[in-house]
Amino acid sequence: MEKVRAAVVNVSAEELVRIRVPSQRQGGDVADLLFGDLFERPRYRKGYQVTSLGSGVIVSPEGYVLTNNHVVERGARFRVGLLDGRELTAKVVGTDPSSDLAVLKLEAQERMPFVAPGRSDDLLIGETVIAIGNPFGLSHTVTTGVVSAVHRNFKAGDRTLFDFVQTDASINPGNSGGPLLNIDGQLIGINTAILGDRNAGIGFAIPIDRARRVAEDLIRHGEVREGYLGLDVQDLKKKEGGRSARGVVVAAVEPGSPAASAGLRRGDVIESVDGQPLESAEEYRFRVRDLAIGETARLEVQRAGGRVAVPVKAVDLSPERVEQLVARRVGLDLAETRARVLVIRSVHRGSPAAREGLEPGDLVREVNSREVTSLAEFRRQAGKARRSGRIVLLVQRGYAAERFAFDLD
DSSP: OHHHHHTEEEEEEEEEEEEEEOOOOOSOOHHHHHHHHHHSOOEEEEEEEEEEEEEEEEOSTTOEEEEOHHHHTTOSEEEEEOTTSOEEEEEEEEEETTTTEEEEEEOOSSOOOOOOBOOSTTOOTTOEEEEEEOGGGOTTEEEEEEEEEEEEEEEETTEEEEEEEEEOSOOOTTOTTOEEEOTTSOEEEEEEEESSSSOOSOEEEEEHHHHHHHHHHHHHHSSOOOEEOOEEEEEOOOEETTEEOSSEEEEEEOTTSHHHHTTOOTTOEEEEETTEEOOSHHHHHHHHHTOOTTOEEEEEEEETTEEEEEEEEOEEOOHHHHHHHHHHHTOEEEEEOTTSOEEEEEEOTTSHHHHTTOOTTOEEEEETTEEOOSHHHHHHHHHHHHHHTEEEEEEEETTEEEEEEEEOO
C-alpha cells in the first residue's frame, strides 16, 4: 500500500484573476464621470490566484497523471504534490468534460511510481475497495469500504450520469480524481462524485475500463476520438402491461453508415448495447459515445420478426460528417468568407436554429467558447461538442452578439 500511496498526488490548480481598475479622473463634468471608463484603455491591477485542490493518480512511469476534468478545468497552471513532500509542475495533456477526466504530464526526468490498472468489468457487489486522496487538504488519506453497486446511474442537477461504480468508502471534497483500488492495489476506478455536500456513505467512481480508454486517447491524440454508428434514436413511449417498455426506437438511419450496413432500419427497438439494458435515448448516446473507433457494439434489437443481435462497428466521425450532423440537428448550413469569417448560408425551416430566430447572413464567431474562423476549425470544435451532447454558438448580427445552445444528441 505504501507503494500505491506514493503514486497518489495532490493537484493544485491556480487561476489568475485580473481586477479592473476604475478610472482615476479627478473632477471633470458629469460626462467624464459617466463615460470616462468607456473611452480610456482599461487598466488592471495585479491579479490574485484562486487555488483549487483535488487528487490524481500517476498511471505510468513517464509521469502521466489521471484526474478529474473538474479539478483542472479552470486552472492556468498546475502544481502536483508528492508523498515525499516534493512539488512538481505539470501541464495539461488533454481533457474530456463529458467523462469528467483529464490527463496531466509531470515535468520530471526520473521514472515515477505508478499504479497498475486493474479491471472494472468483473467487480462484485460487496468486494473490498480502498480510496486514497486528499480530502479537505489532508494529504494521502486512506479509507476502505465495499462496492455498493456497479453500472449505477444517478441524477446530478439536470444531468443523468451513467455507469458508475458506487462505494461506501469514505469520499469527501478533495478526493476528486483520486484512485479507487481493489485489495491487490490495482486501479479499478477514479473517484469523482459524492451524494450530497458531505460524505454520506455514497460515493461514485468512473470505472477504470472507461477511464483507461479515455486516457489513452488523450495521451495519443490530445482529445477523445469518438466512434460513430449513424443512428438517430428516440425514447420509446410504447407501454406494455402498464409499464414503460425498455429500449429506444430508431428514428433514422444515415445512408452509407455502419448502422445501415448492419441492416438496422427505422422503427427497430434497441433494447441493450453490449448487454447493458437501455432506459432512455440519453443512455444510448452515452454508451455509443463510449465506443472506441474500430470497436464493435452488439445491439439487441426487437422488430416484427422477433429479437436479433446486430453487431455494428464504430467508425471515425469525419469532419464532413460532423458538419452534416450540425446541419441535421441544428438546422444550419455555413460558409467561409475570404475575410476568414463564418457566415450562416441558410437556416432549415422548422429547425431548432429557425425557432431561435437565426437568419442567413448571421456570423458564427465561437463554438463552445472557442473562436472559429474557418470551416475546418468549426468542424473540429463541433466534433468535440458532440461528445458533450451540446453545442453553444456565439452568433453576431450587426453589433450585437448572443449565445445559442443546441442539443447534438
